[in-house]
Amino acid sequence: MKYDVEYVRAQFPALKKMVNGFPAVFFDGPGGTQVPQRVIDAVVDYLINHNSNTHGEFMTTIETDKIIDNARETFADYFGCSSDEVAFCHNSTTICFKLALGIARDLKPGDEIIITDIDHDANRSPWELLSEKGIVIQSVRFDPDTCSLDIRDYEKKLSDRTKVVAFNYASNAVGTISNARQIIQKARKRGAITVVDAVHYALHGVIDVKAIDADFLFCSAYKFFGTHLGVLYGKREKMEQIRTLKVRAQKSDPPLKFETGTLNHEGIAGAAEAIEFIADIGARHRENFLNAPAHSSERRKNIVCGILTMESYEKPLADYFKEELAKIDGLKIYAPPKDHPCTSTISFRLKDTPPVEVARRLADKGIFVWDGNFYAVELVKTLGLNETGGLVRIGLAPYNTIEEINRALRELKNLADER
Ligand SMILES: Cc1ncc(COP(=O)(O)O)c(C=O)c1O
Structure with a gap:
């Protein structure tokens, strides 16, 4: 190769x-x-030339809106979704708290949430907190002999009471990649919302949210050459359904309802540039994966080939x-x-x-x-x-x-x- x-x-x-x-x-x-230098340049360029808040009438605010819109398009190609299914946030931990607290508004005591022992605390603690509301938290066993999730234990814990299944795509401690599609399919049969922590996986594997049929998936751009920023994919209808915590003046449409306050604009510019860097690696090595499955846009093809x-x-x-x-x-x-x-x-x-x-x-x-x-x-x-x-x-x-x-x-x- x-x-x-x-x-x-x-x-x-x-x-x-x-x-x-x-x-x-x-x-x-x-x-x-x-x-990479191009990410540093994008951050510096934003701060020198476009620095502003959003949704105004003058040049830098219009440019800022454009940079954020473009970044959504870029991450849509990265996740394999549409741009209105991409939200930006401080980091992945905060995304998970937002999801847990939003989803919990429509849960009742006795409802169950499945988390796993293979996960980083970012995708455990926000859910565990909900036990204060009488929600039952079940944690799937980690098998120390195979360093992987015990799928039988997962199947045993799934029931019609399960409202959320939250798990990681790859373990940040031992590298194990879980069969996300299989885990999601089983959750889907029970009508549970699925939340995938792709923070460690993101650098190492192609993310295709539609292929695995995730409801929510999040990652952190600093794990793949970008800035310190969390990025969330949410299936459009699930994003609509969840009552996020937000201020009254904030838009209630997805994806903006997941974005509280002023965002990290320079971070967003840098994170999008990190994806362009991955696409550039792909474009330079396209002959390696000529037979890769067809993908929606030229940039997505390059991203997939890059990864x-x-x-x-x-x-x-x-x-x-x-x-x-x-x-x-x-x-x-x-x-x-x-x-x-x-x-x-x-x-x-x-x-x-x-x-x-x-x-x-x-x-x-x-x-x-x-x-x-x-x-x-x-x-x-x-x-x-x-x-x-x-x-x-x-x-x-x-x-x-x-x-x-x-x-x-x-x-x-x-x-x-x-x-
Ligand atoms: C697998 C995994 N999930 C979640 C996180 C938390 O990410 P963040 O620091 O962006 O909140 C990390 C960070 O190391 C991680 O490795």
Whole structure:
């Protein structure tokens, strides 16, 4: 497969960073990726040339409206939906609170909501809060042996009382990709609203909200080269149905009824540019996926090709990384079985070394990795690791290279030898 990693790397000014004399290695992608120059330019351009509030009569306010409208179109191509099904928000956690509090206005005590133990707290706590109203929260078991959701347990918990099923598309802690379509189909049979957290999945897989038939799906642009912004897809009729929390003067039509107050305009400009960056990667590598299924617009085709291309580059790197890590004495990887869909995020423990120490040691050498539970509290608890510092998490992004992986492997081998 063709992949021009040098071109991709050249887009990211942060990759020039040096730490203690070493070039920085950004393996911290699941916490947030680096940002290409064109995204930085879009933010700066907005603030210099178009900065204003919305819906006025003068030049910069009209330009601001246009930038936001264009960004909705861009994200519609990203999700595979129409632009009036896209809403912007501070971040994904806030989106989930808004959904939970809005949906709860029409729930009654005894109604049930299904969440999962594989999820980040962002898609758990907002729903758990509703137990104060007598709503029953059921959490689907995480199977520590397969590092995936226990679908039988999900089926057992589903009933005609289930009003919402909220789950993540991919685990930010161990990378497991769930079968979103299957989970949604089962919820649909019971008439439940489905809420998909695609925050970790977004960098690693094509999102097609109509194909999986999600009612709501959200993601955060800073996880895929963009700004710190949450983006929500909502099926038009579901958006209409939900009584969101809003001020009286705010529009009550979707998607604006989900957008409280003044938005982060420069963030929206930057987030849309991140999608254009992905589309550019796709346009440069179109021959890789000529047989990809037909998609509505030229930009969507490029976005799909961009994501598939980046993932096809990362997958063999991640496989190599895992194979080499597994050879290190006392290193245990926490991941789903080989044939189970998984992102290029790799989590592990090294002997009895606290993950924070591993992260510090790598940080000294300029290698950035995360440690802890990454807010995937129940998952890490089920693995029995919450009390001992959680996991070390390495996340690959399309700008990482085999040389960077070998650097990390060398350091980890040295550390293992010392313990
Ligand atoms: C899977 C997942 N869901 C939700 C979130 C929360 O996203 P945000 O920080 O945009 O609220 C994160 C953040 O790391 C995440 O990884």
